[in-house]
Amino acid sequence: MNLDLANKTALVTAASGGIGRGVAEALAEAGVRVAISGRTPATLEMVAQALASHAGGRPAIVVGDVAARSGPAQIAAEAAAALGGRIDILVNNAGAARPIGGEADDDYWDQSLTLNFMAARRLTDLVIPAMKAQRWGRIISISGALVAPRLNAAAPAKAALASWSRTLAFELGAYGITVNTVAPGRINTAQIQRLHPTEQSRAAYIKENIPAGYFGEPYDIGHLVAFLASPLARYINGAAIPVDGGALRRAL
Numbered sequence: 001m002n003l004d005l006a007n008k009t010a011l012v013t014a015a016s017g018g019i020g021r022g023v024a025e026a027l028a029e030a031g032v033r034v035a036i037s038g039r040t041p042a043t044l045e046m047v048a049q050a051l052a053s054h055a056g057g058r059p060a061i062v063v064g065d066v067a068a069r070s071g072p073a074q075i076a077a078e079a080a081a082a083l084g085g086r087i088d089i090l091v092n093n094a095g096a097a098r099p100i101g102g103e104a105d106d107d108y109w110d111q112s113l114t115l116n117f118m119a120a121r122r123l124t125d126l127v128i129p130a131m132k133a134q135r136w137g138r139i140i141s142i143s144g145a146l147v148a149p150r151l152n153a154a155a156p157a158k159a160a161l162a163s164w165s166r167t168l169a170f171e172l173g174a175y176g177i178t179v180n181t182v183a184p185g186r187i188n189t190a191q192i193q194r195l196h197p198t199e200q201s202r203a204a205y206i207k208e209n210i211p212a213g214y215f216g217e218p219y220d221i222g223h224l225v226a227f228l229a230s231p232l233a234r235y236i237n238g239a240a241i242p243v244d245g246g247a248l249r250r251a252l
Contacts, residue, residue, distance in 0.1 A: 003230035006031035006055070010089035010229065011079040013066050013123070015059075016043035018189035019142060020093040022218025026226040028054035032089065035079040037062040066094045067115045072123040080127075086134070087127045089229045092120035092141040092161075096191065098153035109153050116157035121164060128172065137177040138229045141165055142221070143240065144183055158183075162240050169238030178237040180228050185244020187216045212245030 010027050014020040015036035024036050028051045036059045038044050044061045052058035060082035064075040080087055098112040120141050131137025145152075146159040162181050169179040186192055186205070192215065196202040206213060221243055227233055228241075 001232075003030045003226060003232060005226070005230050007033070008088045008229070009033045009035070009083040009086055010091060011035045011037065011062075011076070011083070011087050011127075012091040012093055013037050013075070013119075014094035016040055016047060018191070019184060019187060019218050019221050020091075021047050022220075022222035023091050023093060023142075023225045024059060024222075025051055025054070026219060026222030027089070027091075027229065028056035028059060030226050030230070031055040032226075032229070033057060033060075033083055035060040035062050035082050035087075037064055037066065037075050037079065039063065039065050066119040066123060067111075072119060072126060076123055076126040080130075086130055088131070088134075088136065089138040090124060090127050090140070091225060091229075092123060092139070094119055095142065095144065095158070096154065097144075100151035100153060104153060112153035113157045113160070116154050117160045117164070120161060124168070128177070131177050132172070132175045135176045137172075137175070139165070139168070139172075139177065139179045140225050140228050141179075141181045142184065143181040146183075166238045166240070173237050176234075178228070178233065180236060180238065181240045182221060182224055182228070183240060183242045183244070184221055185216060185242065185247050186210065187218060187221060187243075189218065209247045210245040211247070214245065216243060216245060 010032045012020055012024045015024045016038035024034050028034050033056050041063050048059045062075050062078045065071045095116045143158045143161050148155040165179050165181045
């Protein structure tokens with residue numbers, strides 16, 4: 001399917017591996033000029049080399065910490081400069097689980113809120129004016145479980161991300177900008193491999209929770225994001241789409 005994305009530009013955060021890399025690859029395959037951001041230059045360089053042969057060309061590398069107070073402004077400015085002055089598609093992928101193993105102080109909760117919500121909001125606020133001016137844009141945020149089976153400081157932050165995205169869709173729809181969230185289930189990434197370190201633990205979890213019978217791969221998220229980023233998805237706005245092999249109760 002031709003997604004009509006040639007010559008579009010995109011910034012993907014936390015793109016040095018896992019879901020971020022899968023998203024960057026899907027967009028690059030569709031002809032998008034991509035800027036990948038993250039904190040580790042060496043891993044970003046590996047991704048850029050691996051994707052250099054795709055239709056969108058070698059991704060630009062932007063090193064920065066999206067959770068730092070000045071990080072979003074630095075990342076947005078460097079990405080826009082590398083992409084010819086504009087960011088058509090923003091994929092807010094940075095985030096991480098923050099399990100509560102005992103008492104957690106305010107700093108722990110604040111760090112989770114910053115990483116899993118505030119960073120995306122700050123970065124999005126920076127790209128909206130240019131999207132409004134050109135009357136086209138795509139904002140796609142990777143969320144997750146909004147209610148966890150055990151206390152996790154990331155869940156309320158992801159709930160905030162989903163709520164904010166839904167309202168932002170109402171605000172920006174008239175400008176040709178769509179705002180959607182994607183909620184991954186168990187995807188084969190380093191974080192999930194740490195959570196399920198053995199084949200036995202993986203098999204037990206799959207049997208109990210995932211009707212599809214397997215963990216997803218980063219490209220399962222990437223393909224959906226590429227479609228949502230395309231002009232073909234112009235009428236999908238304010239959606240929160242789970243990609244979890246049918247384990248909906250884990251994404252509600």
